Amino acid sequence: MSLFAAAKFPLEATIPLKRKDVVFRNHPLAKSYLAKVDKEGNIVLTVPRTGTERDALAFANKNREWLEDQRLLALKLLQEATLKPGLRVGDLIWFRGKQVALRLEKDFGRPVLCFAKERIYIADESMDLARPLKAHLHELAKQEFPRVVFRYAEKLREVIKKRVKKVVVRDQKTRWGSCSTSGTISLNWRLILASEATRDYVIVHELMHMRRFDHSPRFWALVEAACPSYRRHEAWLKAHQEELSW
Ligand SMILES: [Zn+2]
Structure with a gap:
């Protein structure tokens, strides 16, 4: 599958x-x-x-x-x-695998959008919050994902037998990640909405494509060896796809 x-x-x-x-x-x-x-x-x-x-x-x-x-x-x-019309204060979003509420605070009169431990200064609280949120989360993903990929690439070096040249974090509505034959791993910033374990599964999945560029049983066996709970992560992504694609 x-x-x-x-x-x-x-x-x-x-x-x-x-x-x-x-x-x-x-x-x-x-x-x-x-x-x-x-x-x-x-x-x-x-x-x-x-x-x-x-x-x-x-x-x-x-x-x-x-x-x-x-x-x-x-x-x-x-x-x-x-697509949903937009995000507002009080709405729930997924962040690192948990649902968190978007809150509004004021900092010397300036509106600050808060969720989990994140704080984003925004121009106007009545705006569609999806835009500043996206920019913030995309940036966060850019800071975090590459080193996770390189960490796994190192860990799985013997299996994948190739070097990761580049990691790109993209705004893709329709896929979680991809892997090019030239050694570039692309990841969707939205993986930051999923748990770290689920994000790691997608990273392992893409890294294993450096070894096998297909979805054959052999490919899945490699994925399973590195990530035994991969079915659970796959199911989670599938079940929450719509809630994650804002
Ligand atoms: Zn694949």
């Missing part, structure tokens, strides 16, 4: 599509294979009467990159349509 596919997250574009990643439609009148992405982000393959699902899949894999772009677009539109 794939973390991203299961959670309706983008499939890593460099990994070939398998049967489970697509939906087949048989169409007796279709003259050729057709691949498209529907509004929910599913890849739909039309199989003509004389065709086979296997060839349809091969056709889709030829157009893999284009399909992934379409998929990202569909997921983005879907997300925007379901």
